Amino acid sequence: MRIGILLLALLAGNTFAQTPAIPASELRSGVSFGSAELRAMQSDDFANPGMLWVERGQKLWQTPVGSAGRACASCHSDASLALKGVAARYPVVNASDRRVIDLEARINACRTSQQKAPALAAESEDLLALTAFVAHQSRGMPLAVSISDSARAFFDQGRDFYYARHGQMDLSCADCHEHNWGRKLLAETISQGHPNAYPAYRLEWQSLGSLARRIRACLFGIRAQMLASDDPQLTALELFLAWRADGLPVEAPGVRR
């Protein structure tokens, strides 16, 4: 029994490290595991299907909605100035209610409290478009989330989820994305599982999709319970993912298989 506990302690050891398990020198964006065609598609704005959502987002940005009659642009005057670098810092802890929020939740907060319009549904075309538009303003900028002060507890929660084994397959995120990246799962090369391309266009979805949707695809694969887009556990996990990808450039809208 004591041996068992010792074993568990050894296994858990790496989860308490303060530096990401994959050092900065070995960090690789998911796109680098894709084919040459896929990489070309992502880097060419005319070929990247995600740019359609960015364009749609730009129109929404300028359109007044809700009983306040304001457009996003009414308050955030110049998008590229006001929004540059914002996506690279998300998720953050919301000052007013101390909850951890991702970019989608931040945009919806402005919808409801500033524009006085109903919140947009998760994975709706409009929310994807606005998120893609906002994230695109940070393209090329290095991910740099804060995990200090009030963010710390959420970071810890996200890290614990990441290293815990879940589902009928009893696998952790780390089992695939830290211990087996570069190897093949059926026909797909496992990447390091970074969030920097999202929202991303997936050929399999034939649509843009959020990071939450991608994470749910992994949870589905291991036959685990789903996490809803607004589940604080999921946002905490997104915060941990952003931290372990610290320094990788924002690619949104990325293109993936």
Next chain:
Amino acid sequence: MAVAPSLRPALAVAMVALTMEACLAADAQSSAYRVEGDGIVSPLTSSAGDPARGRALMAGRDAANCVLCHSIPDPAIRDAGDIGPALLGVANRLTVPQLRLRVVDMRQVNPRSIMPSYYRTEGLVLVAQAYQGKPILTAQQVEDVVAYLSTLR
């Protein structure tokens, strides 16, 4: 419970602990089995495994899906992962009881293994509703898979 004397003491102790758990927590879905050394000698069912069914299970996307991680020597299979070793020749490396334990619960052989336990329901967390309380494979399916593995010489 017999534990092979050749096993290192630490491993043996850990295995006894794990084995006890497996027996105690057995339920109607995955019934008790007995680990001897690093294998399960007695088949899980009274009817013998069928290698043809086992082969189909191992290649099937919805069933065992072993080809996610292993290649098997079968020209009909185009895609296979490489996380686990190729299974060609596995019957030369491992006995039938050893193969059975590895399919039933690889984590008893290597707690850090990425290979799922195909016949275990206890100790699982946040399992999707549809799979709760059920092992990935039934006892008969385990025997079918083991029967196919034992032909891989």
